[in-house]
Amino acid sequence: MKQILSLGSSRIASWAAPALLATLAALFITPVVIGDAFVYHVFVTICIFAALSTAWNIVGGFAGQLSLGHAIFYGIGAYAGVILMNLGISPWLGMFVGAAFAALAAVVISYPCFRLHGPFFALATIAFLEVFRVLALHFRDLTGGATGLMIPIKMGWQWMVFRERLPSLIIAFGMLLFCLAVAQWIRSGKLGYYLVATRERESAAKAAGVRTVQVRLIAVAISAALASMVGTFHAMYLTFIEPSAMFSLSFSIQIAMFALIGGIGTVYGPLLGALLLVPLTELARGWLGAEALGLHGFVYGVLLVLAVLFMPNGIMGVLHRYLQKSEEEEEPRQTQAAPVAAVPRAEAEHEAGPEILRAENLDKHFGGLHVTKDVSFSLREGEILGMIGPNGAGKTTLFNMLSGFLQPDSGKVTVSDSAGNFSAPISPADFASIGVGRTFQIVQPFAAMTVEENIMVGAFHRHPDVNDAREAARETAHRMGLGPWLNAEANGLTIGGLKRLEVARVMAMQPRILLLDEVMAGINQTDVRRAIDLMLSIRDTGVSIIAIEHVMQAVMSLSDRVIVLNSGEIVAEGDPQEVVRDPHVIEAYLGKGFADANS
Known part of the structure; x- marks a missing residue:
């Protein structure tokens, strides 16, 4: 719960400050007036x-x-x-x-x-x-x-x-x-x-x-x-x-x-x-x-x-x-929120730049389970790399290694800085400092904070001053279609709103690489289309994206290149249209029965 002097409500704040001063004054004055030792x-x-x-x-x-x-x-x-x-x-x-x-x-x-x-x-x-x-x-x-x-x-x-x-x-x-x-x-x-x-x-x-x-x-x-x-x-x-x-x-x-x-x-x-x-x-x-x-x-x-x-x-x-209820009775909320506008996308033809991230021979075991096996790939500047595969293929484990939450048993992840020099970050904070931001498969909002405050946590990464971070958070919220809900508590958003909030929190960090873990899962078709436009507009600003997705409409619309994981191994990599026609991919991802029916 937010402390009472920063609730974002002018009425509550205007009530709280005098009440606090009166309480403190009474705390000091009362014994002085009474004059009793006890x-x-x-x-x-x-x-x-x-x-x-x-x-x-x-x-x-x-x-x-x-x-x-x-x-x-x-x-x-x-x-x-x-x-x-x-x-x-x-x-x-x-x-x-x-x-x-x-x-x-x-x-x-x-x-x-x-x-x-x-x-x-x-x-x-x-x-x-x-x-x-x-x-x-x-x-x-x-x-x-x-x-x-x-x-x-x-x-x-x-x-x-x-x-x-x-x-x-x-x-x-x-x-x-x-x-x-x-x-x-x-x-x-x-x-x-x-x-x-x-x-x-x-x-x-x-x-x-x-x-x-x-x-x-x-x-x-x-x-x-x-x-x-x-x-x-x-x-x-x-x-x-x-x-x-x-x-x-x-x-x-x-x-x-x-x-x-x-x-x-x-x-x-x-x-x-x-x-x-x-x-x-x-x-x-x-x-x-x-x-x-x-x-x-x-x-x-x-x-x-x-x-x-x-x-x-x-x-x-x-x-x-009590105060919030009184305020809502005096100032009824709008019954309908403003529509979320998609961010306009650049019209210029997109071309990928030099390599910005390299995963080399990544292996990870959990006990006797071999989760990833000699996984190697690269990400180019301004590229959207789709990552697909059946549940349990090792996609989220791979994301955890790409963001410092897990250390590989062997192999390494290197990221280039703005000068093009590659280094191997270790902790999540190290990855964040070099420009790697990520979302989570299960959305993780800061429930006790407002939408604005959630995004401010990301904005502090580039803007240490509170006022600067607040301004950056508001700008990011409007770009992500969250402007009407700035003062709403995060736990009151829909699942689609929570996913946009998580992306907004990461984008407020001004990352160079964005790792998206199933941000379109569980949302309706209208929100999927809006999310695709949003991701493409983010890519057109120069941010490189790796996206784990099961929504094939999104994979095909977003990806410049696709990697297919199965049982911790890369079984296919290349152009989305070619990869999804690969019989091995169809069998691994959609099942052998589907492959036989289409052969």
């Missing part, structure tokens, strides 16, 4: 937990990497601040030392996990949380062990220790604003788009040139540093720390819960979650005293169950649906 404590705690949850949300929400041990970084910040304070160093400096150590620890923990799939990162954070707790218990001379550490009572701004509550509120509120500002900056910038794209469809993000491990590492380092800085201040506020509290699994889950209930993956959801949960638990503790021991866990559990059942997208999701 109320001050509640609001300081809200700010601290909202800041921690906002920091967690950068990696847990934007990047989609579930951290269940984020107290690691909070605890590092707390211990760094207290230990350095005992050495006479101000926690204002200690918090940056702790942030540096926390960021380093986050990268070390995360790097091996982000290269794998599944729950490895979540499990690793839990495991390392216990490791840090045990280390804090073991190094008693440094950390105080199980006894813990008291901070020296040094009053004043230099030491973050005050008799009055207002200075603590100012610092906590300032940290919350800083965390929110960092989260807003990330989400609205290139990094934010890359993180959401990686969370939604990692393969598609890689094809768009996103170095997914690198952007996740940046996110977790920033998240850890922010959590550590808040931990330093919280230690000064508590005046006492000990391992079981600083490196607590329940504390880590609590941080994540605020984001989940408020709206995970949104900028301001963690703030709303903290505003709801913290007062309930703190007031219950204050009113019931010892009788409320453990009550906060019960409150969190009940609210979490209710949120999952009735607010799966959190409080922000409810606000979004």
Whole structure:
């Protein structure tokens, strides 16, 4: 779900900004007006937990990497601040030392996990949380062990220790604003788009040139540093720390819960979650005293169950649906979208240029299955090369090798640069950087983004600035016939629209080679004809195309040359009209019965 200040709706955005400012102002002014020490404590705690949850949300929400041990970084910040304070160093400096150590620890923990799939990162954070707790218990001379550490009572701004509550509120509120500002900056910038794209469809993000491990590492380092800085201040506020509290699994889950209930993956959801949960638990503790021991866990559990059942997208999701519904009632949508116009095709006779891609002796095994066998061919500049063959012939596996998603067991793929020099890229990002773009057999949109934002992920490859990328995305969308749906969510498009969207995302990268994997499968005849015209117009701009297709109308209309794969081997190659009349091709592709009937 998109965060509420970038929904593309002027009415929602105009409502959200004043509401946010009013909420933040009330968060600071309310305890000042009331003047009660306990109320001050509640609001300081809200700010601290909202800041921690906002920091967690950068990696847990934007990047989609579930951290269940984020107290690691909070605890590092707390211990760094207290230990350095005992050495006479101000926690204002200690918090940056702790942030540096926390960021380093986050990268070390995360790097091996982000290269794998599944729950490895979540499990690793839990495991390392216990490791840090045990280390804090073991190094008693440094950390105080199980006894813990008291901070020296040094009053004043230099030491973050005050008799009055207002200075603590100012610092906590300032940290919350800083965390929110960092989260807003990330989400609205290139990094934010890359993180959401990686969370939604990692393969598609890689094809768009996103170095997914690198952007996740940046996110977790920033998240850890922010959590550590808040931990330093919280230690000064508590005046006492000990391992079981600083490196607590329940504390880590609590941080994540605020984001989940408020709206995970949104900028301001963690703030709303903290505003709801913290007062309930703190007031219950204050009113019931010892009788409320453990009550906060019960409150969190009940609210979490209710949120999952009735607010799966959190409080922000409810606000979004309500405001969107109100807007649609006031401004009814058009009942019919504007027609999709085919891109005009150049009239000049087409001639292929020099070779731009070479596949040489490609072999690939999956266990005992020999998927491709000594496959060699080349692609020329400005050429459309059709690739046909029965299901299981190895076409998609070959595409994966041509785009870096799979490494051949033997053989190589080389691509020429703009100067005509051939090199052998390795990763999908390397292929993207040299101008190879691809689509997927099963369409892979970034469902949580609009059509415009989907295309922007591709446009960032050539336009790092957000405004430039947005302009390039809009231009590409209009060329691809997607202009009327720029602000529509991608998951609301038809299958034909999703396929055009995927092509548009790749074309926004300005590729020199376009790999199309069955982009016409499952669409009607009108869309097939429109897609053929679109592909030809793309080719006429100088882009070379390799197209896997089962729609023979498209193969015959598009292809300058056709390759036929069967059982991982090239069985025919040449002019489309000649290839489809080859008896071996007819038998391999259409079946022996068809070949006998036409003999």
